[in-house]
Amino acid sequence: MQLISGGVCAAQGFRANGIHCGIRKNRTKRDLALIVSDIPANAAAVYTTNLVKGAPLTVTKQHLADGRAQAVICNSGNANTCNANGIEIAEQMSALTAQALGISPADVVVASTGVIGQPLDITPIQAGIPILAQGLSIDNGRAAAEAIMTTDLAVKEVAVQFTLGGKTCTLGGIAKGSGMIHPNMATMLVFLTTDAAISAPMLQKALSGDIANTFNMLSIDGDTSTNDMVTILANGMAGNPEITAEEADFAVFMKALNTVTVQLCREIAGDGEGATKLLECIVTGAEQLDTAKTVAKSVICSSLLKAAMFGADANWGRVLCAIGYSGAPVDISRVSVAFRSVKGTVWVCENGAGIPFSEETAKEILLEKEIEILVELGNGPHSATAWGCDLTYDYVKINGDYRT
């Protein structure tokens, strides 16, 4: 199992592209992405739990009902959500993509991200799709990763290589997601591809299982988006014996998937809107897994703690406070808390009460870009990790006037 460079085109038989078609005013920002498998692939997806669902999700859900897909079309700059003609536009996007690729519209995954509630004009997309299809290549995987970005500052692509049945397999992916991210589901948009052979039901099982510990443990701002979607295409071109049950190969596949999704979680959190720091809350010693997860998410979602981390202030009372209101059954008198970074670890609370610590050391630790908040519940064997970021002036700035 090793990380390799590349993203959505790292696996065999995938090509991609990303262009500026004109949805965005800024001509230097790509706004339309296409990912294609050379052959039809098994496919799985997880969608937002928000009752307000982007029209593309409805269309994608229909298309993936048979567990098959061959292409992903995605625009940024407009979420195509809460529009009277949203479904129609999403269907047109699939039809145009299918036409350009000579495949069935039912094998197209459609996604949109951006502002909610503004009609999405099909014209630039219609003009862009043939150009997009023409430029499909392995090298343009990065262009696709760029084209799905909204307020993201960093391109997010990850890939990993592993072995199944003596064959080298690859799984890679791209993500966009910077705001409106909260763990009621996946996160914004994640597109994964693999050449491993795995049946559609097992692919769905792998994805749903993984997300519970990765994208569902990620919060930038507590807002669960309307357009969240994680999809995975598996085209089987690695030639391994198809995974059809929860056996040894499935475990290897799960590990590969998890390696990619955890890394994407970290990249999304670290690139949260306005973020200057990646926060990782690691909860150990929980009696139940659910307790560990609930506590980790509560801590990572606390606006007060997030602001304190921005200020490199070891205000651990806010950690305790967030544990206390998480709703999880915790014996506060057994809780210990530490902050950790590459500069070291400082324990600040033991058995639910403060302990003396060097503010200077704490400051030095918290001035780093990646901070771990360690919470030991002292009550059992379970642990969980949640990812987030600090709350900064820039978050407010970015979201104070996002639409203009």
Added chain:
Amino acid sequence: MQLISGGVCAAQGFRANGIHCGIRKNRTKRDLALIVSDIPANAAAVYTTNLVKGAPLTVTKQHLADGRAQAVICNSGNANTCNANGIEIAEQMSALTAQALGISPADVVVASTGVIGQPLDITPIQAGIPILAQGLSIDNGRAAAEAIMTTDLAVKEVAVQFTLGGKTCTLGGIAKGSGMIHPNMATMLVFLTTDAAISAPMLQKALSGDIANTFNMLSIDGDTSTNDMVTILANGMAGNPEITAEEADFAVFMKALNTVTVQLCREIAGDGEGATKLLECIVTGAEQLDTAKTVAKSVICSSLLKAAMFGADANWGRVLCAIGYSGAPVDISRVSVAFRSVKGTVWVCENGAGIPFSEETAKEILLEKEIEILVELGNGPHSATAWGCDLTYDYVKINGDYRT
């Protein structure tokens, strides 16, 4: 029923004071408050649901077990929470207060607010309490209101006059609360006093019932404090026949209470940490009351919407989004949304989809200091209101380095 000036000393038989005793470094900031009834009073309280509870709450809960109290002592600058000797300090605070007033320690309500997890030194409090007691007066009600403030910018005091059994009664209160406020309970600290005669059980019933629609519908930042407490003392000095059942007089009392608490909610929300605007989300047309409340709270808690309001940006998609992830059963296709202020009303969404509106008009409306977000669910007779504020640079600034 009419609003009158004053707060915690508006009702007959209450005196108060607030001084700087030395808990805070800033000598111009009062940090110790005392409220006293001339005679023992019936008392009721509601406490935070946070599992991490400030030591003062534990002590107060014991003292109010008999439904009686005569004094409230409260310091700011230190929450006396998550400290090894917290209970001991809180008990000392009551004992010292009782001694200075010649009453029983069991008749003292103790409260603390400020930083969590730093030992609270009793020395300045010990020195301060006799001075505090000596200066008790009706005029010093405002000094008490000042002394309980932390990051609050505005003093919060409200009072109302009403009639029960031909007697003029008064109910007033003070509040502090600016951050770490979320509707899982009351809000930070609210001390209410009245000269109405009402039995302890009915007083508790009135308070608990009222809070469900007022302080529990208030969120500044989604963080439920460890030290939230709302208490009310009723000394009966107005001479009305004691309220002992849910009859007509009880309804009048509830209305008086609600008038004061709603106003305090608005003042707390408008003075939220860093806030430039008071936000009020009014949900109508819900099939169930719970749905209306859940939706109103979800909207008022959305960081993205709060940031948009700071930027006076009519980004209604974020309102729909927050409705969608609230967890309440809502038919999105029937939802309408408007923004309202003294400058007028602009409808921005009907039947779950955007409608054309003048951005100029919307901007003008949203540039005001008090904004109503109207959500019509189109599905029934129930309504609810939640209060909050915008998310600003200053919120981040205030909380990025609160301890120093």
